[in-house]
Amino acid sequence: MTHRSTGSAVVHRRWHGLILSVAILAVLATIGVLGTRWVVENQDRIFPVSAPWGPECSVWTGEEQIKLDRDQAQRASTAAAVINQGDSAPVEQPDVDDIPDEVMDALVNGPEDDAGPSMSCRYSGEDVEFEEELPSGMTPRNEAMKAGIEAHFADTSIGGYVPGGYDSGHGEGSAHYEGRALDIFYRPVNEDNRREGWLLAHWLIAHAPEYKIDVIIFDDKIWSTRYPSMGWRHYDADPDNEILRHLDHVHVDVLRGTDPSAGA
Template sequence: MAHRSTGVVHRRWHGLVLSVAILAVLAVLGALTARWVAQHQDRIFPISTPWGPDCSVWTGDEQVRLERDQAKRASTAAAVISQGDSAPIEQPNVDDIPDEVMDILVEGPEEDAGPSMSCRYTGEEVEFEEEEPSGLTPRATDLKAGIENDFADTSIGGYVPGGYDTGHGEDSAHYEGRALDVFYRPVNEDNRREGWLLAHWLIAHAPDYQIDVIIFDDKIWSTRYPSMGWRHYEADPDNEILRHLDHVHVDVLRGPEPGDDA
């Protein structure tokens, strides 16, 4: 009996040592990853790690983490500042937002337009919604109203009364009335920067409108990979529309259709 007890103790001890070793390796890998990200942050798209505040902004020198409310106010303020006197709402207070964050959100990266803000949102359980006569689901209708509330003179399409049954890619959210296209034409640097103002606003407000996917300017963000931030979007390199260069595509969560689990 004493021999068996000793064996149990040895196994437990070996298990403890192994667990400590694994944790140590993970800690080293985490530190190395953080160091690599810090050194190469100007070469990668904004990400939002699975820990800490929901949102982050790359200022070119560092990654600044923001709580969700800060990100919503910052992205809204950037849109208001950019719109000037035509802005349909007043600028929210951003005294707690670093100046360098507001500068990059308003002006965009110095040399080229592109993503600066990313937020983590994993989606949530929602009920399936049928299209209304407008061609949109109630969730998509709420999102459209939210965009029009904060952005003046928007050109929003991607839906038609009665809904689409052709003209979009296979399994497109447009066929279910869950998607909007906000157009920024022609394709040029100024319109790219305007498009990113909306894209950042959308990603910051994703939980409010139960947003699932955002695509713009060769980049995609989705709830499927919430911490990876903006990823490269593969499309025909010669097709501005498929690359979403002239419009911001956004769709809302679908929810299981009755009978999906049958």
């Protein structure tokens, strides 16, 4: 009798555990389905995000989120920069006939009550070769990005690098110490310069795969390849420090790659 009772209890516990596991899985599956459905149905009200499905980029117009493929995002962000710069633009405006007018208006003029962000894109990075810092104080990838910025934006004030490289003056682990980062300044801090900065930030995020960009920080916002679908996130910094909050400059750094000597 004792053995039968014990065996029955064991079977009962196993069935109870199985039923409980199935119930938990069913609840999680329901939450997942409902959550996914909510995201799909409410994408137009979620900003800034770039969902891990469909086109790589999106623009928030103030009323809806319009999806763009990478080429459209690059042409739209370039056109917005050209329109803003007028006759001083160093490049011609690309064709944007396939871009909705409301997208271009959002990129050129920014949200009515704020400067940005309006565009978000996803890019999770890629395997790249590790590059040593050159005498310029930049890696080759960083030099290419600097050249790209200067080719599209006139009269830029670019810093964040020095010949020979930095060994102090930036936060611990900063990409500036490896020659992988640039700071593009928009001073003084005011609404006009904020809008100028967001024109560049949008151009950078649209061209992230081309220049192997890893991180962009501006105006209390950060985008990175670490969380590619989350878009622009809040950037925590000393609320009384305009520099640390990146209000006066756009910070951008390129992918590092794996240093082959690190494991030696």
